[in-house]
Amino acid sequence: MRRLLALALATAALALAPDAFAAGAPAGTGVEMPWWAWPLILFVVCFFLGIVAVPAGVGGGVLFVPIVGGFFPFHLDFVRGAGLLVALASALSAGPSLLRSGFANLRLALPLAVVASASSIVGAMMGLALPTNVVQVALGVTILGIVALMAAAKRSEFPEVAKPDAISVALGMHGVLHDPATGRDMPWQVHRTPLGLGIFFFIGILAGMFGLGAGWANLPALNLLMGAPLKVSAGTSSFILSLVDSSAAWVYIHKGAVLPMIAVPSVIGMMLGAKIGARLLKVLPAATVRKLVLGLLAFAGVRALLKGLGIWN
């Protein structure tokens, strides 16, 4: 157990190490290292991020952008492009089993995904048009906000929804959750759909602008605001990401902000790590890992903020 925790700590150390290597190079370009070292280090870091992301209950994309953006020599454009692909690939891979199990619900997801997809394009365009230091500062503030939200947010296994709203009824945003543990079928419905659509508009902008997977925001919006059961919220949140990140990814692809040398090792490393993380779910102390990851995320947020302000380059 301690070894596994040490591995997680090594993730932080590895994330910091490349920057130390690059410190002597002009503008932190890392040119004094062989070209192949960077994708290799990136793969290793993403592999460990993938391992800790699962027990911490954090999406890979939200860890990837601030950590790689803060401590690797790549421009933030490429980091955000790769971050979107990391989140997209994870969401797409999980999609089929989530849909078949009913934990992701198409009727619940589609109206919210349309709004967030459209706004993620706006967010991506804004993110690529704004000066880099402005985006860095905004990223730092957003990451610190995410840490606060994740540390404070409560979850409700099966929220009570006394009366569904007219829009959710018209769109069929309800279902029956089959619990394999008890064998029971539990009907669910949602409310406050107009407010949910508004929240998802802003979530899409943040997802597109920073290349973050937005599960940290989707989940409380679906669960606490709209009243979907926790398992349905988690599954549907992941499924929504597969549509939202697709739209934003295209903007990054067309702007040349997706560099295969950065994006592909990140995607493969994160996905392999997540598979290991899922298997270690029973043996890893989830609460401790979560605290560790939130600490790492807070550190990366401060780094992004100070980098954007020109205090810590």
Added chain:
Amino acid sequence: MTGTGQPDSDQERYARLLAIGTNAGLAMLVVLFGIYMLGVLDPHVPHERLPEIWHLPSGEFLELARLEAGWGWTARLRHADILTLLGIVTLAFCSVPCLLAVMPIYWRSRQRMLFAICGLEVAVITLAASGLLSVGH
């Protein structure tokens, strides 16, 4: 989902196509990246030059690498780094066939609003994929 715990036909159809598209995209990504890393095909930007330019904004990177924004990269698919983008765009587009496939289910079951929402989502992703919305620094 129905009360029997079985997935509805729209979910099942979407899931089946999504699994095919995702697996194809990921397989392409791994194989084409292997070709790129092993130097089987020459890259458009030499490997050793990347650390000199990947710290630049994407607009400057494109300029220095003599690449065009939008769909211009498709003219250079003989280069391994550009070829790898095929795996990436497959992942970024694989939701569209799934959405198109569930639309007839919603039409037949008279769920016209869901039918329209699916069409709207297809339009949004297709608009983003068209490259018409790309902006510069």
